[in-house]
Amino acid sequence: MSVLSRSALESSPLADLHAIASELGIDGFRRLRKADLVDRIVAHQGGDDGESVAEATVDEAAAEPEARPRRRRGGRGRGKAADEAAVEAEAEEEAEEEEEAEAQVVAEELEAEADAEGDLVKVDDDAEHEAEEEERPARRARGGRGRNGRDRRDGRDGRDGDREEETSVEGVVELFANGSGFLRLTHPEPSDDDVYVSAAQVRRCELVSGDRVAGPVRRPRRSERYPSLVRVDTINGKPADEVAEGTPFDELPCTWPSERIALDGGDDPTLRAIEWLTPFGRGSRVTVTGAALAGKSDALRRIAAALSGRDELDVSVVLAGVRPEEAAEWAQDGPVEPIAAVHAGATGEAQAQAIERAVETAKRIAVRGGHAVLVIDGLDALTPAAARRTIAAARALVEGGSLTVIAASTLPVGGETTVVALDAALTGAGRFPALDLVRSGVLRPERLVGDEGAKAIAQARAEALDQRGT
Numbered sequence: 371m372s373v374l375s376r377s378a379l380e381s382s383p384l385a386d387l388h389a390i391a392s393e394l395g396i397d398g399f400r401r402l403r404k405a406d407l408v409d410r411i412v413a414h415q416g417g418d419d420g421e422s423v424a425e426a427t428v429d430e431a432a433a434e435p436e437a438r439p440r441r442r443r444g445g446r447g448r449g450k451a452a453d454e455a456a457v458e459a460e461a462e463e464e465a466e467e468e469e470e471a472e473a474q475v476v477a478e479e480l481e482a483e484a485d486a487e488g489d490l491v492k493v494d495d496d497a498e499h500e501a502e503e504e505e506r507p508a509r510r511a512r513g514g515r516g517r518n519g520r521d522r523r524d525g526r527d528g529r530d531g532d533r534e535e536e537t538s539v540e541g542v543v544e545l546f547a548n549g550s551g552f553l554r555l556t557h558p559e560p561s562d563d564d565v566y567v568s569a570a571q572v573r574r575c576e577l578v579s580g581d582r583v584a585g586p587v588r589r590p591r592r593s594e595r596y597p598s599l600v601r602v603d604t605i606n607g608k609p610a611d612e613v614a615e616g617t618p619f620d621e622l623p624c625t626w627p628s629e630r631i632a633l634d635g636g637d638d639p640t641l642r643a644i645e646w647l648t649p650f651g652r653g654s655r656v657t658v659t660g661a662a663l664a665g666k667s668d669a670l671r672r673i674a675a676a677l678s679g680r681d682e683l684d685v686s687v688v689l690a691g692v693r694p695e696e697a698a699e700w701a702q703d704g705p706v707e708p709i710a711a712v713h714a715g716a717t718g719e720a721q722a723q724a725i726e727r728a729v730e731t732a733k734r735i736a737v738r739g740g741h742a743v744l745v746i747d748g749l750d751a752l753t754p755a756a757a758r759r760t761i762a763a764a765r766a767l768v769e770g771g772s773l774t775v776i777a778a779s780t781l782p783v784g785g786e787t788t789v790v791a792l793d794a795a796l797t798g799a800g801r802f803p804a805l806d807l808v809r810s811g812v813l814r815p816e817r818l819v820g821d822e823g824a825k826a827i828a829q830a831r832a833e834a835l836d837q838r839g840t
Contacts (some may be wrong), residue, residue, distance in 0.1 A: 376408065376412055379411060379412070379451065380402075380404075380408055380409045384404055384407075387399075387404065387408065387511065388400065388409070388825060391407060391410065391411060391830040394411065394414050394415075395695035396410050396411065396414055396832070400788075403719075406808050407650075410454075411760050412716050412737060414651070425488050427828040432498060433509055437821070448516065453711050458665075458687045462498075462518075465664050466808045472752065483794075487694035490579050499835055502765055504832075517522060520594055529727055533591070534590055535556045536586040536587065536600060537586065537587060537694035538584065538585065538586050538587075538603070538787060539553065539555060539565055539584065539585070540582065540583070540584035541553035541554050541555040541557060541564070541565065541582070541583065541588075541589055542554045542557035542558075542580060542581070542582055542583075543572075543577050543578070543579055543580065543581040543582075543583055544557075544558075544578070544596070545572060545578065545579045545731065547568035547571055547709055547710045547724070547727065548569065548727075549573070549727055550566070550567060550568055550572065551564060551567045551572060551577070551579070551778070552564045552565065552567060552596070552734070553565040553567055553599060553748060554567075555700040556794065562777040563597075564596060564597065565587045565596060565597050565599050566594075566596045566597065566598045566599065567583075567599045568598070568599070570581070571601075571602060571729065575602045575605060575610050575613065576613065576732055576734045576737070577734070578734045578735050580606070581605055581606055581729075582606050582607070583599075583602055583604065584602075584603050584604045585600065585601050585602045585603040585604070585610075586600045586601065586603070587598075587599050587600060588600055602827045604833045609764070615624045616737065616779065619733040619736065619737050620732075620771070621777065622767050622768070622769075623767070623768040623769070624653065624736070624765040624766055624767055624768060625651040625653075625766050625767075625768050626653075626766070626774075626787075626813075626814050626817050627650065627651035627652055627654045627766050627774075627787060627817065627818065628651060628766070628818065629651045629652045629766075629772075629818075630649050630650070630651045630818040630819060631650060631651055631652060631654075631677070631743075631774070632645065632650075632684075633645040633673065633677075635676070638672060639670060639756070639794075639802045639803045640665075640672060640803045640804070640805075641672055641673070641676055641804055642803070643804070643805050644669070644790055644803075646790055646819070646826075646827075647805060647807060647810065647827055647830055648790045648810045648811075648812055648822070649773075649788070649791070649815065649818045649819055649823075649827075650774065650776070650787070650788040650818070651817075651818050652741050652766055652768070652774055653764060653766025653767070653773065653774055653826050654775075654776075654787045654788050654790070655762070655763065655764040655767050655774075655775055655786045655787045656762045656764075656774070656775065656776040656786065656787070656788045656789075656790065657749075657776075657777055657778070657779045657782050657783060657786050657788075657789055657790070657791065658670060658776065658777070658778045658779070658790045659778075659779055659780065659781055659782055659789060659791050659792065659809070660780070660792035660793065660794055660797075661780065661794040662780075662792060662795065663794050663798065663803070664779040664792040664793065664794040664797050665792050665794075665804060666747070666748065666779075666792060667692065667696055667748075667778060667784070669778075669790070669792065670745055670760045670776065670778055671700075671704065672745050674687055674704070674706045674745050674774060675705035675706075675746065677707050677743055678705040682736050682741055682743050683743050683746060684732075684740050684741065684742045684743065685745065686706070686728060686731070686732065686742070686744055687700065687704070687707070687708045687709065687744075687745045687746075687747075688705045688708060688709060688711075688724055688744065688745070688746045688747070689708045689710065689711040689712065689723060689747055689748060690710075690712050690716075690721035690722075690724055690725055690727050690747065690748060690749075690751065690781055691712065691714045691716070691721050691747075691750060691751040692712075692713065692714060692747055693713075694714075695711050696747075697713060706745070709728055709731075710724040710725075710727065710728060714751075716751075717751075718751040718753070720744075720750050721751045721752065722751075722753075725746055725749075725752070725756075725760055726745055726760075729744065729760060729763045729775075732744045732763070732773050732775075733763065734774060734818070735771065735773075736765075736767060736770065736771040736772055736773040737767075737770065737771070737772045739771045740771045741771050742771070742772070742773045742774070743774045744764075744773065744774070744775050744776070745776050745777075746760065746775065746777035746778065746794075747777070747778045748779055749761075749777050749778065749779040749783060750778075750779060750780055753782075754783065755793060757783040758776065758783050758784050758785055760775065760783075761775055761777065761783055761784070761785050761786060762785050763775060764787075786813075787812070787813045787814070788811070788812050788813070789809070789811050789812075790805070790810055791806040791807075791808075791809035791810040792804050792805065792806060793805070793806040806834075807830055807831045807834040807835075808831065808834050808835050809839060810831075811831075812827065815827050
């Protein structure tokens with residue numbers, strides 16, 4: 371009988387070696403690598419050169435590829451090309467089985483990692499969990515897809531059921547202080563049909579209140595009351611990808627503020643003094659400074675009241691580190707309802723997070739061409755770096771909108787274009803306006819009030835300085 375040498379075994383396909391090992395009764399041959407399997411076959415024959423492999427075994431191994439496709443595939447009468455493809459597929463499947471033992475531990479670790487990641491995603495955005503799962507189907511070692519790509523969990527694609535329940539809606543975005551929001555289908559009135567929008571979707575698509583958004587939703591699950599937005603397809607009639615891929619706010623070209631924001635102070639001496647002696651415009655970085663009891667919070671309330679009725683301005687207020695009574699006043703009869711209110715007893719980190727969320731929302735408004743004004747009371751609990759970063763966010767974009775930041779602080783934080791300094795002694799004595807013109811200042815005032823106005827400001831400061839010297 372003809373035999374196979376070691377070299378012939380080494381050159382044989384893995385499927386043929388498996389057939390030979392099966393005929394010889396070698397246990398566990400599918401878990402062996404090819405080189406180890408050749409050694410086991412040679413050792414099982416009792417020689418080093420494989421001189422005892424019978425011709426019947428060789429013939430059966432050669433015939434095995436033709437018999438196996440018919441047994442596994444269940445087809446008959448197929449052409450040669452189809453048989454060759456079946457043999458190749460079978461060899462690939464058996465190669466996978468060969469490595470299964472070694473990959474088991476790694477697969478379990480990947481499964482644990484995928485489950486942990488899925489839990490985190492579900493906490494932040496239950497709707498996004500489906501998209502995350504679609505991107506990593508191969509990471510499921512148990513209960514996932516079989517060899518032929520079928521989902522063994524229920525015999526079908528695990529997400530087809532959810533997709534069948536998706537319906538497309540369109541509505542207006544309304545955001546909350548925590549960064550998430552709702553898609554109001556009957557804007558501005560809320561309804562039970564409103565759709566939840568996660569904070570992750572808001573950040574990724576740079577959504578702001580008032581955006582008209584369209585996209586598919588899924589029905590609420592057991593613990594949910596509202597349906598959830600699966601993805602954002604369009605924003606204000608434009609594809610979401612096109613809007614999100616725009617130039618980041620911090621990379622957009624900016625210029626010095628040149629459009630003065632009128633306060634229309636009327637009989638209010640404080641507003642009149644701020645408007646003409648410490649003016650600011652769209653894109654200005656403004657700090658209202660002064661010692662305790664200098665009237666910083668009151669000045670901010672007056673400024674917010676003067677700006678609240680402007681249709682061209684999107685005014686928002688953040689209270690960070692204020693007295694509880696002040697927060698109650700803003701909420702009850704303030705000119706603008708605060709989008710966030712953190713009392714003085716809160717940590718600096720909590721105050722910084724509230725301010726940062728408001729700044730990001732205002733940035734998105736400016737990028738869309740709007741003119742956002744963010745009033746912050748105040749910055750004292752923030753670190754110097756965080757305070758400067760907040761002030762530095764304000765700017766006038768060359769092509770588009772602007773972001774103006776007006777914040778209260780005991781001292782200037784650095785980077786301001788306008789500093790409104792208040793005198794605690796004048797405020798305590800009831801002498802208004804209580805501006806300290808010596809410590810106040812404006813960069814490039816001529817761009818806001820013209821050359822004559824800039825000269826008037828310089829003259830007023832000089833007179834105040836002379837009075838202080840005497």
